[in-house]
Amino acid sequence: MTTAIIGTGGLGSVIARQLASGGETLRLSSADTEAARTLAAQIGSAAVVAADNRDALNGADAVVLALRFTVLKSVIDQIADLLSGQVVIVPSNPVTIDAHGNLARLLPEGQSSGKVVAGWLPAGAHLAMAFGTMSADLFESSANRSPEPAVLFYATDDDRAGEEAERLIRTAGFDPMKAGGIEQSGRLEVGGDLHDLVVGPAQARSLIGAA
Numbered sequence: 001m002t003t004a005i006i007g008t009g010g011l012g013s014v015i016a017r018q019l020a021s022g023g024e025t026l027r028l029s030s031a032d033t034e035a036a037r038t039l040a041a042q043i044g045s046a047a048v049v050a051a052d053n054r055d056a057l058n059g060a061d062a063v064v065l066a067l068r069f070t071v072l073k074s075v076i077d078q079i080a081d082l083l084s085g086q087v088v089i090v091p092s093n094p095v096t097i098d099a100h101g102n103l104a105r106l107l108p109e110g111q112s113s114g115k116v117v118a119g120w121l122p123a124g125a126h127l128a129m130a131f132g133t134m135s136a137d138l139f140e141s142s143a144n145r146s147p148e149p150a151v152l153f154y155a156t157d158d159d160r161a162g163e164e165a166e167r168l169i170r171t172a173g174f175d176p177m178k179a180g181g182i183e184q185s186g187r188l189e190v191g192g193d194l195h196d197l198v199v200g201p202a203q204a205r206s207l208i209g210a211a
């Protein structure tokens with residue numbers, strides 16, 4: 001299966017490496033094509049560099065938008081006509097670093113990124129919020145945990161997106177677990193109670209139910 005990854009920065013590059021090591025074929029695209037080329041060279045024949053963001057979707061079974069929240073809408077607008085019928089996986093947290101170097105939330109308290117991103121997508125896109133639930137370092141070091149795999153939470157309202165998110169999460173070396181519908185994605189974000197946790201399935205289930 002083939003996944004497009006748009007954005008090959010801190011998180012996108014780790015997602016790409018984990019998916020490739022699980023057998024996924026990748027089409028990479030980034031603002032800095034050189035960064036995408038370097039990553040593709042590290043990964044080897046499983047990854048190709050697309051000509052641009054639109055080309056990345058060519059033949060892809062899903063697209064991961066590994067982009068900062070501040071550029072997400074402009075990239076969605078650029079590729080919107082290609083997203084109807086497509087599975088779209090979004091790891092973005094609605095945060096930025098402010099002028100004082102502090103982490104600042106970009107959305108009003110109580111408004112989840114998933115709800116906002118869903119409103120930016122065209123009708124027919126299949127959205128799941130996933131892969132942004134832990135820091136890139138933790139994500140990489142927790143993959144393929146043994147004997148019990150670590151859980152990666154996701155949120156979606158869409159069955160097809162859920163199936164594809166689960167397949168990709170397994171490919172990346174984790175046990176998938178749905179935290180709830182898209183309105184629950186706030187729990188997965190920075191500051192949410194399910195963010196940056198490395199837990200097995202039993203603990204994950206009790207945490208989901210605890211809210």
Ligand SMILES: NC(=O)c1ccc[n+]([C@@H]2O[C@H](COP(=O)([O-])OP(=O)(O)OC[C@H]3O[C@@H](n4cnc5c(N)ncnc54)[C@H](OP(=O)(O)O)[C@@H]3O)[C@@H](O)[C@H]2O)c1
Pocket residue numbers: 006007008009010011012029030031032035053066067068069071075091092093094095131132133134135136137
């Ligand atoms: N890093 C983490 O530990 C982590 C953990 C959980 C969730 N997340 C979320 O994941 C998202 C990405 O974070 P990050 O740390 O990977 O950020 P990042 O290192 O800044 O990477 C963002 C990537 O997007 C590319 N990009 C920017 N504009 C683009 C465009 N118009 N078209 C295509 N690519 C474009 C950037 O290219 P240039 O460098 O050339 O601008 C860069 O490669 C964020 O929303 C963040 O909240 C990150």
